[in-house]
Amino acid sequence: MQQPIELHAEFLRQPSKVDEIMKLLGDMAKSNKMEGTKEKKEEKEVDISADVTDYNFLALKRTETTDRKSFFSRSSRKSSVIKSNTNQMTFMRQIDISDEERKIARRERIHIATSFRRLGNAEYRKTNYDQAIKLYSQGLNYIVDSPVLYVNRSLCYIKKREYKRALIDLDYVLNQLDSNCVQALLYKAGALKRMNNEDGFEECVANARRYNRSKSEYIDYFLDKMRTDF
Secondary structure, eight states: OHHHHHHHHHHHHSOOHHHHHHHHHHHHHHHHHHHHHHHHHHHHTOOTTTTOOSSOOOOSSOOOHHHHHHHHHHHHHHHHHHHHHHHHHHHHHHHHSOHHHHHHHHHHHHHHHHHHHHHHHHHHHTTOHHHHHHHHHHHHTTOTTOHHHHHHHHHHHHHTTOHHHHHHHHHHIIIIIOTTOHHHHHHHHHHHHHTTOHHHHHHHHHHHHHHOGGGHHHHHHHHHHHTTOO
């Protein structure tokens, strides 16, 4: 039992390997710290802005605030000049187009819008109201002042029981395009009737008759049909 204790005591009297290793690690840490400090000093002496220009502004560290303001000020002035030139070019192109060219372009747009209207009508007859709405809307992308496209689209909304959306289209026609449009007045009357707005319904019917006296038969036909199919 005594021998292990003596061996252990002898081991304690020998030089510690752990102490040697700890000392070595400490020396290495001091050496790395000194090298890091030296590198930082060298980095401070490097001028990273030497190659920076108006077109090459990549930098590895943040520059002074005044330099940044100066750069963005120059960029802002360049953007303003480009935008101004673009507006002038667009304006000049519009001036260069003759009245005849504008008429031709509008006829082409009307032709495309009419094609979308016909496709929309076909979908409406199939009761595909959502698809019809999309087609009428596409037609309006080409001709924004077409009462018939708005009126047809509003009728699809009425069929879908979306009366408020229908009224938006109909009011736009009556307020912006054609205040006497008989279809718009009658469709609005029908939508208001479905919304239980009797006063609005009567007013629209009265206006339809007042502004479209030559279409009294059509108005009577519409009102009769509205009772069963609207």
